[in-house]
Amino acid sequence: MTDPNEPELLEHIGWRLHVVFQRWKTLFAQKMVEQGCPWIAEARGELIQHISRKGVGQNVLVERSGLTKQAVQQHLDALAADGVIERVSDPKDARKKRVLFTDKGIDSLHRANAVKREIESEFIELLGKKEFAQLSKALQRLSDPPRAQG
Amino acid sequence: MTDPNEPELLEHIGWRLHVVFQRWKTLFAQKMVEQGCPWIAEARGELIQHISRKGVGQNVLVERSGLTKQAVQQHLDALAADGVIERVSDPKDARKKRVLFTDKGIDSLHRANAVKREIESEFIELLGKKEFAQLSKALQRLSDPPRAQG
DNA sequence: AGCCTTTAGTCAAGCTAATTGACGATATAG
DNA sequence: CTATATCGTCAATTAGCTTGACTAAAGGCT
Secondary structure (H helix, E strand, C coil), X not given: CCCCCCCCCCCCHHHHHHHHHHHHHHHHHHHHHHCCCHHHHCHHHHHXXXXXXXXXEHHHHHHXXXXXXXXXXXXXXXXXXXXXXXXXXECCEEEEEEEEECHHHHHHHHHHHHHHHHHHHHHHHHHCHHHHHHHHHHHHHHHCCCCCCC | CCCCCCCCCCCXXXXXXXXXXXXXXXXXXXXXXXXXXXXXHCHHHHHHCCCCCCCEEHHHHHHHHCCCHHXXXXXXXXXXXXXXXXXXXXXXXEEEEEXXXXXXXXXXXXXXXXXXXXXXXXXXXXXXXXXXXXXXXXXXXXXXXXXXXX
């Protein structure tokens, strides 16, 4: 149905998600540059979200990020070169390496969290508290793997 | 505030947007492969959303897509090589080229629109009609450039 | 012990998407 | 009719991943 003489072009949920996510990313990148952490808005910045304070095995990072081990490695190389993380060998298993934050890394984590809260505040201001909560909940529901359905 | 001993990790709106958008893209890609149009889920597929039936100037495509003219050109080269679009010179301005869909291109547009509707239906089923409408509206509001604020 | 398989990480090459830079050709303003 | 801006192209480069080939260390099994 829907007469296809003029396509709806940009009126579908995928496009809306795209635009808003793009906006979030741009805001985040700009603000993190201001914070002196430009790298955190790059692809390797995504990775640090998966590193916990006590450190994680590099392999765990692979699982959590969904990237290949090679991609993870390349990002970690870059992060280590910038002094954000360091790799230490696991004394119990000579194959494994633990990935740890440096002090600089911890600091940038704090800054990133603050910026994320800041952006959320901006979104809340635009939408209203209630609508933002609804949005967040809706996105959360769509994130869950809806494998079975009866 | 918020004791930073364990960061909130993946509990911010940016991450939620990321996950859901990722899911949308994956669904779209899968379904378009099934439709025999794998290329439409690639980067160049994004571009065809901006092409109207009567054709558009290549430069217009640059503005709408936000890409550089070189990037647009490369995508158009690829799309033309796959017989999805064709470029014709503008008789009124020898510099300009109009980008037109081929029949194959039109067909894939129809398929893409159908698939988008299909995914929307799935989302609606997961969320409920009302909640989906709220989500859509919220995203739309966040898309608008909120430049001035008093 | 020794062998086989799995796991962890590395090294190298290649691909896609997008970039910047340098150009040729055509319009348009002065 | 020259100066400038616009439109498109060609070439090289970067970022972010991928696949493939490999080393080294555990762990299981005989």
